[in-house]
Amino acid sequence: MNVSVSPAETLRAALGDLLDGLPPRQAAQAVARLIANYRGATPTDAPILRDRADVAAYAAYRMPATFGAVCSALEAFADAAADWTPGSHTDVGGGTGAATWAVSATWDGTRPVTVLDWAEPALALGRELAAANPALREARWQRARIGPSLSLESADLVTVSYVLNELAAADRAALVDAAASAGQAVVIVEAGTPDGYARVMEARDRLVAAGFRVAAPCPHSAGCPIVPGTDWCHFSARVSRSSLHRQVKGGSLPYEDEKFAYVAAARFPVSPVPSRVVRRPQIRKGQVLLDLCEAEERLDRTTVTKRHGELYRAARDAAWGDPWPPDTEG
Numbered sequence: 001m002n003v004s005v006s007p008a009e010t011l012r013a014a015l016g017d018l019l020d021g022l023p024p025r026q027a028a029q030a031v032a033r034l035i036a037n038y039r040g041a042t043p044t045d046a047p048i049l050r051d052r053a054d055v056a057a058y059a060a061y062r063m064p065a066t067f068g069a070v071c072s073a074l075e076a077f078a079d080a081a082a083d084w085t086p087g088s089h090t091d092v093g094g095g096t097g098a099a100t101w102a103v104s105a106t107w108d109g110t111r112p113v114t115v116l117d118w119a120e121p122a123l124a125l126g127r128e129l130a131a132a133n134p135a136l137r138e139a140r141w142q143r144a145r146i147g148p149s150l151s152l153e154s155a156d157l158v159t160v161s162y163v164l165n166e167l168a169a170a171d172r173a174a175l176v177d178a179a180a181s182a183g184q185a186v187v188i189v190e191a192g193t194p195d196g197y198a199r200v201m202e203a204r205d206r207l208v209a210a211g212f213r214v215a216a217p218c219p220h221s222a223g224c225p226i227v228p229g230t231d232w233c234h235f236s237a238r239v240s241r242s243s244l245h246r247q248v249k250g251g252s253l254p255y256e257d258e259k260f261a262y263v264a265a266a267r268f269p270v271s272p273v274p275s276r277v278v279r280r281p282q283i284r285k286g287q288v289l290l291d292l293c294e295a296e297e298r299l300d301r302t303t304v305t306k307r308h309g310e311l312y313r314a315a316r317d318a319a320w321g322d323p324w325p326p327d328t329e330g
């Protein structure tokens with residue numbers, strides 16, 4: 001029997017193997033050190049991921065979450081570009097390669113893959129993990145510093161996942177401009193915080209100015225209707241917790257929800273959703289309240305009641321981040 005294993009399961013197993021032989025206490029200490037570093041001043045002048053222990057801790061602790069967030073963003077993008085498959089992929093600030101795993105989980109097949117990062121230990125571990133994924137075995141893991149002199153080779157898809165946060169404003173601009181020059185499609189993911197959203201908005205503006213159309217999450221490429229400072233657009237991806245997570249964070253929940261903000265944009269025509277659910281739907285007796293971002297460049301709360309029949313049943317199933325109304329073709 002030929003049982004195919006998904007990239008998500010393969011990644012989980014490869015990350016589990018990483019911690020084999022590392023005493024749990026040591027792994028937890030490495031994670032704690034890393035979290036403390038990330039709470040310090042970023043951007044930094046030198047890589048935060050300095051050695052294998054740092055990188056193994058980063059990968060085991062954060063990679064399932066960044067992988068989950070990028071998968072959600074790519075899924076929304078793939079829905080808006082149904083006939084498109086990337087023929088090549090560059091992941092900038094790719095670290096241990098979470099976004100390359102997410103691309104391989106979203107689109108079948110193999111393609112030339114390049115991962116760029118300034119932290120050699122991260123690239124080395126990424127290469128090691130990628131040996132378990134047939135779609136990534138030929139990937140190139142290259143050292144590169146993001147800065148004013150960054151130039152990228154052409155690629156169908158350029159991803160930038162959880163990187164803008166680590167860069168000064170001028171380097172963020174240089175990175176987004178380089179991605180826009182090199183890519184037919186660009187997907188940028190950040191933490192789902194007000195600051196993460198602000199960085200995504202800044203990148204979105206640059207991509208639109210460079211001639212890109214927004215494919216997701218927005219229903220349009222015009223200005224975001226959120227009044228700055230009043231709210232922030234973000235989404236949530238459910239991620240299974242590893243034993244390392246439970247050890248570091250305590251608690252017994254088998255999962256956690258990774259909040260993220262993102263923009264996916266392309267140079268080619270895309271079909272954004274008519275509107276998107278931008279908050280967790282509130283289910284009340286006989287009605288569902290949906291907060292929507294709409295094609296008319298506005299936010300709206302709509303109430304779907306039992307009287308709406310089929311639509312009401314769909315609203316009860318709707319999740320934060322879903323298109324609305326649901327796609328009834330297919």
Ligand SMILES: C[S@@+](CC[C@H](N)C(=O)[O-])C[C@H]1O[C@@H](n2cnc3c(N)ncnc32)[C@H](O)[C@@H]1O
Nearest residue numbers: 066093094095098117118119145146161162166
């Ligand atoms: C939070 S990690 C994200 C890694 C990966 N993209 C992911 O989603 O899991 C940020 C990455 O950006 C890289 N990075 C930060 N500043 C950089 C710079 N100036 N040049 C190159 N890489 C940089 C770091 O080394 C690290 O691997």
